[in-house]
Amino acid sequence: MLNTELQxxxxxxxxxxxxxxxxxxxxxxxxxxxxxxxxxxxQEVLLQIWRSLSGLKDPATAxxxxxxxxxxxxxxxxxxxxxxxxxxxxxSHEQIRQAAEQRQPAEEQDSAxxxxxxxxxxxxxxxxxxxxxxxxxxxSYEEIAEVMGLNPGHxxxxxxxxxxxxxxxxxxxxx
Amino acid sequence: MNEEDLKRIxxxxxxxxxxxPGGPAEMNQKMRRFDRQIFWRxxxxxxxxxxxxxxxxxxFARYTGALARLGCLxxxxxxxxxxxxLIRGKLQAGRAAPDAPVLEVLRVxxxxxxxxxxxxxxxxxxxxxxxxxxxxxxxxxxxxxxxRRSVSVFVWAVVMxxxxxxxxxxxxxxxxxxxxxxxxxxxxxxxxxxxMKKNQFKNMFLLLLMLGALAALLWNAARAAASEPPPAxxxxxxxxxxxxxxxxxxxxxxxAVADKQGTRFYARGWRDRSSNQPVEAxxxxxxxxxxxxxxxxxxxxxxxxxxxxxxxxxxxxxxxxVKTPQxxxxxxxxxxxxxxxxxxxxxxxxLNPADPNNPYADYTVEQLYDFLARCELTSDIGRKYEYSNLxxxxxxxxxxxxxxxxxxxxxxxxxxxxxxxxSTRITLTPELKARLAPGHDRDGExxxxxDIPVLAGAGALRSTARxxxxxxxxNARLAxxxxxxxxxxxxxxxxxxxxxxxxxxxxxxxxxxxxIWHNGGTGGYRSYIGFKADGSRGVVVLANSxxxxxxxxxxxLGDKAKVDDFKLTKARRAIQLPRxxxxxxxxxxxFSLAPVTITATRxxxxxxxxxxxxxxxxxxxxxxxxxxxxxxxxxxxxxxxGASQATAVVLHQNGIDQTAKRIGPP
Numbered sequence: 001m002l003n004t005e006l007q008x009x010x011x012x013x014x015x016x017x018x019x020x021x022x023x024x025x026x027x028x029x030x031x032x033x034x035x036x037x038x039x040x041x042x043q044e045v046l047l048q049i050w051r052s053l054s055g056l057k058d059p060a061t062a063x064x065x066x067x068x069x070x071x072x073x074x075x076x077x078x079x080x081x082x083x084x085x086x087x088x089x090x091x092s093h094e095q096i097r098q099a100a101e102q103r104q105p106a107e108e109q110d111s112a113x114x115x116x117x118x119x120x121x122x123x124x125x126x127x128x129x130x131x132x133x134x135x136x137x138x139x140s141y142e143e144i145a146e147v148m149g150l151n152p153g154h155x156x157x158x159x160x161x162x163x164x165x166x167x168x169x170x171x172x173x174x175x
Numbered sequence: 176m177n178e179e180d181l182k183r184i185x186x187x188x189x190x191x192x193x194x195x196p197g198g199p200a201e202m203n204q205k206m207r208r209f210d211r212q213i214f215w216r217x218x219x220x221x222x223x224x225x226x227x228x229x230x231x232x233x234x235f236a237r238y239t240g241a242l243a244r245l246g247c248l249x250x251x252x253x254x255x256x257x258x259x260x261l262i263r264g265k266l267q268a269g270r271a272a273p274d275a276p277v278l279e280v281l282r283v284x285x286x287x288x289x290x291x292x293x294x295x296x297x298x299x300x301x302x303x304x305x306x307x308x309x310x311x312x313x314x315x316x317x318x319x320x321x322x323r324r325s326v327s328v329f330v331w332a333v334v335m336x337x338x339x340x341x342x343x344x345x346x347x348x349x350x351x352x353x354x355x356x357x358x359x360x361x362x363x364x365x366x367x368x369x370x371m372k373k374n375q376f377k378n379m380f381l382l383l384l385m386l387g388a389l390a391a392l393l394w395n396a397a398r399a400a401a402s403e404p405p406p407a408x409x410x411x412x413x414x415x416x417x418x419x420x421x422x423x424x425x426x427x428x429x430x431a432v433a434d435k436q437g438t439r440f441y442a443r444g445w446r447d448r449s450s451n452q453p454v455e456a457x458x459x460x461x462x463x464x465x466x467x468x469x470x471x472x473x474x475x476x477x478x479x480x481x482x483x484x485x486x487x488x489x490x491x492x493x494x495x496x497v498k499t500p501q502x503x504x505x506x507x508x509x510x511x512x513x514x515x516x517x518x519x520x521x522x523x524x525x526l527n528p529a530d531p532n533n534p535y536a537d538y539t540v541e542q543l544y545d546f547l548a549r550c551e552l553t554s555d556i557g558r559k560y561e562y563s564n565l566x567x568x569x570x571x572x573x574x575x576x577x578x579x580x581x582x583x584x585x586x587x588x589x590x591x592x593x594x595x596x597x598s599t600r601i602t603l604t605p606e607l608k609a610r611l612a613p614g615h616d617r618d619g620e621x622x623x624x625x626d627i628p629v630l631a632g633a634g635a636l637r638s639t640a641r642x643x644x645x646x647x648x649x650n651a652r653l654a655x656x657x658x659x660x661x662x663x664x665x666x667x668x669x670x671x672x673x674x675x676x677x678x679x680x681x682x683x684x685x686x687x688x689x690x691i692w693h694n695g696g697t698g699g700y701r702s703y704i705g706f707k708a709d710g711s712r713g714v715v716v717l718a719n720s721x722x723x724x725x726x727x728x729x730x731x732l733g734d735k736a737k738v739d740d741f742k743l744t745k746a747r748r749a750i751q752l753p754r755x756x757x758x759x760x761x762x763x764x765x766f767s768l769a770p771v772t773i774t775a776t777r778x779x780x781x782x783x784x785x786x787x788x789x790x791x792x793x794x795x796x797x798x799x800x801x802x803x804x805x806x807x808x809x810x811x812x813x814x815x816x817g818a819s820q821a822t823a824v825v826l827h828q829n830g831i832d833q834t835a836k837r838i839g840p841p
Contacts, residue, residue, distance in 0.1 A: 025190040047209075048273040050202040055274045069273050072280045075360075079353070113184050127360045130277055135178075136185035149276025163178070 013050055020066050023137065027067070030121055030133050031074035037081065045073045067134060067147045075126040120169040128162045135159055217265070224258040227251075227306075231313070238317060239832055246313025253305035260301060264290050278361065285357040292350045295342045299377055303338055307331040322399045325391040332388040336381050343374075400687050405432075405712055405733040411441050414730060414738055419444040422741040425701075425720030426615055427454030431644035432731060433653050433706075433713040438644045446612035446719065448619065456641040459598060459611040460717040461625060462702045463634045463695025465643070467567040468665070470582075470632040471513045471681035473574055473589045475661045483577055485510040489569065492577045498548040505556040512570040513680040514670045516559060518552030519566045521788050531783055531791045532698060535627040543572070543629055560672045564633040567681070571632015582631040593657050594645055599638040601631060611637065612719040614699015616805040618747075622699030622721065634695060640715050643704055647713035650691075651706035666691050666708070684708070688734040694725050698806065703728030721806060747803045749795035756799065757782050760813045760821045764835035773811075773824060774841045784811065 017024070024045055025038075032038045048069050056065050121129060127148075134144045144159070145152040228251050235247035268290050271283035294301075314327045406414065411430065418424055420443070427444030440456040477483045483492075488506035490499045499507060502518060511517040523546040528534040547569075554561065575582040583601040591599050600607060614622040627635035638646075649656045650666070668677035668684050675687040682691050692705030701724045706713035714731040716724045722741070729735040757777045764773040771787045782802065785791040794802040794811060802811045809828040813821040823836045 022190045026185070026188070029190075047202060047205050051206055052272060052274045055272060065274055068276060071277050072271075072273050072275070075277070075281070076284075079356070113180075114188055117181060117184060125360055127277070127281070127362075136182055138182055138186065147277060149278040 009053060013053055016053075016062060016066070017046060017049065020063065023063070023066065024070050026137070027070045027074055027133060029118070030129055031078050031126075032081075033122075041074060041077050044077055045070045048073045061146075064139075064143050064146050067137070067139070071130045071133075071147065075130070078126060116170060116173050119173055120166055123169055124162070124165070128165070131155075131159055131162050132166060135163070220261055221258050224254040224261075227254045231309075234313065237831060237833065238313075240316045243313050243316025246309050246311070246316050249309030249312055250306060251309075253302075253309050256305065257302055260294070264294055281357055281361055285354065285361060285363075288350055288354045288357060292346055292354060295346050295350065296374075298342045299335065299339045299381070303335045307335050322392075322395040325388065325395045329388040329392045332381075332384050336385060339377075339381065403733045403736050405434075406730065408439070411731065412443075414727070415441055415443040418724075418727065418738060418741070423619065424722040424741050425718035425724070426619065427458070427612060428716065428718045428724065428727070429454050429456060429458060429460075429640040430717075430727070430731065431456065431640040431647070431715040433644050433648040433651065434711060435653065438648060440640055440644070442640075447615075447621070454612055454719070456644075457598065457610055457639050458717075459603070459607055459637050459639055460702060460719060461614065461634075461695075461697040461700040462636050462638045462643070462704075462717070463625075463697045463700060464564070464567070465638075465693050465695040465702055465704050466571075466632065466634045466636040467681040468693050468704070469586050469590055469636060470567060470571045470574070471665050471679075472658065472661055473585055474509055474513055474570065475664050475680055476589045476658065477574060477577065479661060479664075483509060483574070485513075489573050492573045493544075497544045500547060500550045500552050502552040502554075502556055507552075507556055509570065509573065510669075511557050512566045512573075514557075514560070514678050515562050515566060515672075515681075516557050516670055517563065517566045518554045518556050518559070518561070519550065519563045519569070520553060521561070521563050521565065522790065523550075523565050524788070526790065528791060530623075531793050532623040533625055534698075534790045535625060535630055538629050540572070540629050543569070560670050560678060564630060567633035568627070568630025569632070572629065574632070582635070586636070590646075590658065591642075594649055596638070596642040596645060599636060599642045599646075601627075601635045601637065603637065607637070610639070614697065615720045616699060617721045617808070618805055619720065620805060622805075624699070625697040634697060638717075640717055643715040643717070644713075647704050647706050647715055651710045651713040653710060653713060685734070688729075688732070690729075690732055690734055692728065694723075694728070696721065696723075701725075705729075705732055707732060747795070747797050749803075750797060751780065752796045752799070754780065757796075759815065759819060760824070761841060762821065762837045763839050763841050764824045765838045766833055766835045769833075771835075772838070773826070773835050775824070776841050 024042065028038045028041045028045065032041045049066065052069060056062060121132065124132060130148065131144065134147055139147070141152050141155045141159075144150075145155045148155070150158070231247045231250045231254075235244055235251075238244065238247070268287040269283055271280040273280075275283075311328055311331055315324055318324050318327065411432070415428060415430065419426075419428055425444065426448045427442070427446055430441040432439050432441070442453065442455045442458075444454055446452045446454055446458060474483070474485075478485055486508050488499075488508055489512070490497065490506065493499065500519075501507075507517045507519070512519075523538075523543065525542050525546050526534065526538055529537055546565075571582045575585050578585045580588065587600070590596065598607060598610070603611060611624075614624060616622045625634070627633065645654070648654045649658060650662045652659060652663070656662075665680040666682050666684070667679050668686075669680070670678050672678050672683065675685060677684040677686055679691070681693065683693055684691050689708040690705050691708055692703065694704075695702040699719060699721055701718045701721060703716040703724050704714070705728050712732060714728055716727045716731070718724045726735060726739040730738050754777070757780070760782070761775050761777050764775070766772075774785045776783045776785075776791075782794050782796065783791050784794045784802075784804070792804045792806055794804050796802050800813045800815070802813075803809075807828075809826065812825045812827070814823040814825065814834075815821050821837055823834050826833045826835065
């Protein structure tokens with residue numbers, strides 16, 4: 001890479017990251033529990049963004065492109081991280097609740113709700129988690145379809161199923 | 176809580192304490208590290224195959240046997256196949272870009288894992304079996320001993336079972352769960368839930384292979400260890416007839432067998448084929464290295480008389496101006512010489528006889544001391560067994576100095592007189608000389624006697640079957656003597672010489688057959704002496720030819736079911752070559768892989784070869800470029816490539832061709 005190209009790439013990268021940092025961090029939180037893992041995952045996502053930056057042709061699609069990179073990295077990160085068989089059971093309810101609460105500043109009103117949300121997200125598998133995160137991130141079905149590699153019609157069906165699971169889980173947590 | 180609430184909570188969550196991204200330089204560095212890891216992992220996987228290909232190509236060039244070469248080809252073909260399969264596996268699986276749609280990435284992952292599972296599950300068929308078969312065929316090509324062959328097959332069978340098990344373990348423990356997980360994520364019906372069904376055939380195969388290999392191993396081991404009943408009189412007579420008349424391995428062979436019934440002698444053949452004097456129990460032969468056992472028993476006798484100690488360093492007895500080699504502050508002791516662990520080489524490098532047919536005759540004490548002063552030991556003293564004629568000779572020399580007698584006088588006083596061995600001497604009286612059978616080379620041509628004045632302790636004695644029968648009976652405690660205790664001490668195992676081999680004081684101990692033995696050889700003689708450790712039987716074999724008689728001794732002791740097949744070396748006829756042709760071959764040649772040089776010299780029309788650490792031998796031309804020797808089964812072919820000087824020489828020995836490149840004049 002020529003020096004000016006490198007500088008341009010660097011500028012693009014920093015802009016992109018600065019603009020999307022909250023999005024990336026939220027995904028990291030959905031997939032990694034303790035702050036150390038979140039930090040590692042975040043760095044990993046940044047690395048993958050830098051790595052595949054040349055693949056981002058149309059800046060208009062930057063946000064879906066970014067979600068793809070972040071989710072791919074997160075799903076494979078989780079797979080590499082924990083012993084495969086008891087990944088979920090390794091976290092007791094209590095641990096998850098604590099982790100979720102610790103994350104939140106005390107003054108935050110919705111703190112309890114958010115903790116509950118994280119707790120149920122933890123019980124979903126990688127793909128379900130991706131679907132629900134994208135939904136929470138307020139993406140349209142078309143955008144979700146693009147990130148996941150599904151056809152838009154199918155997104156509705158799948159998302160409906162996941163949301164049902166989610167609300168029954170929330171109900172369970174509350175009672 | 177409705178969906179919109181959830182979204183709101185989610186999107187409004189504070190994301191504080193945000194880490195900053197590293198600069199591009201740091202990013203690039205991380206990226207390169209990651210790529211390097213992937214690259215080296217691939218290289219490692221393929222490098223093993225490439226290494227094996229190079230290695231066995233070299234074996235292919237080195238070993239000329241058809242079976243060995245077939246084995247090499249099989250190994251090389253398997254490695255090529257394995258590397259091809261690995262590369263193809265990688266290419267087929269493909270790689271998903273990190274910015275591809277999520278499900279596509281998962282599908283690629285799943286394909287990779289599924290391919291990997293397929294490869295590992297069948298690792299026995301496409302990886303282990305072809306390689307192990309190739310290596311086994313190769314080893315069959317270079318090993319002829321059935322026991323060692325079956326050990327090698329058994330080891331390979333075990334390796335296959337273990338490696339296969341490790342791979343199946345990896346499949347079960349990490350790949351199958353991963354595959355299932357990916358299938359769940361993708362919403363695929365789990366395809367992999369028929370885990371170990373079709374492995375029954377493989378398990379049966381491995382079980383049969385192991386059992387077969389084990390059975391072959393046990394059978395061969397039992398056969399090797401089995402002591403046959405020692406042959407009876409008619410069998411011994413028949414064996415002698417075979418060896419002398421049919422095989423023609425020696426003009427004459429004399430055998431003594433001692434057991435509780437007494438001592439019996441068997442003799443067949445002639446002192447010399449052209450004469451009509453038969454060999455018999457009182458015929459003298461050079462006994463070569465059996466002399467070392469006499470030297471060791473002299474040592475032990477002097478130890479028991481308090482004249483020396485086994486841990487005395489040799490310089491204690493050598494003239495004060497003689498410098499001796501040391502290693503790591505340790506000195507060469509009498510014990511290390513007697514157990515062949517002194518680290519001294521087989522022969523001194525300044526053995527340059529005027530007459531190669533009598534190579535030790537003009538070696539002087541000064542030369543010996545000069546060599547000791549310069550010599551660097553090749554291994555730690557007392558650590559590594561390395562058979563040395565120099566060590567045996569030096570031990571005799573040192574003991575003689577201590578006793579202020581000649582080596583011969585010392586042996587006569589210590590052993591021959593107490594046992595009554597009147598025909599065991601180095602210097603022959605006319606009466607003894609009249610009974611000496613002349614020596615013969617491997618082709619049956621007359622060979623000169625060897626005179627070994629300075630290194631006498633290594634091999635100078637001459638003796639008869641009658642005398643050695645007394646000696647072996649005394650060692651086997653079949654007869655009482657004043658030396659019984661000395662002899663017993665010399666038989667105690669002290670160092671290991673290899674699998675199933677130990678050494679006492681010069682006595683070789685075969686722990687498999689429980690036989691204590693030594694052999695000997697000079698230019699025109701071969702000899703064997705041995706006895707069962709339980710003292711049930713002792714044997715002596717003496718022959719006036721340079722062809723080995725070890726197998727006769729082992730047969731007589733019941734350690735071998737029959738004597739070896741024997742073929743006279745291909746009748747080679749020497750031709751005359753012009754001096755200019757011989758001169759073109761004179762020079763020093765070096766092997767690329769072994770620290771051994773071949774020195775070729777010419778003296779008039781005679782042509783000599785000396786290899787590092789060995790006696791100089793006369794070689795005879797049989798064509799313009801091919802030479803042979805009558806002492807060992809080795810031939811040379813010089814390569815000139817049209818130049819006036821030879822550029823290389825090929826040594827043909829034990830079915831192996833090795834090339835040495837010319838490095839300069841001798």
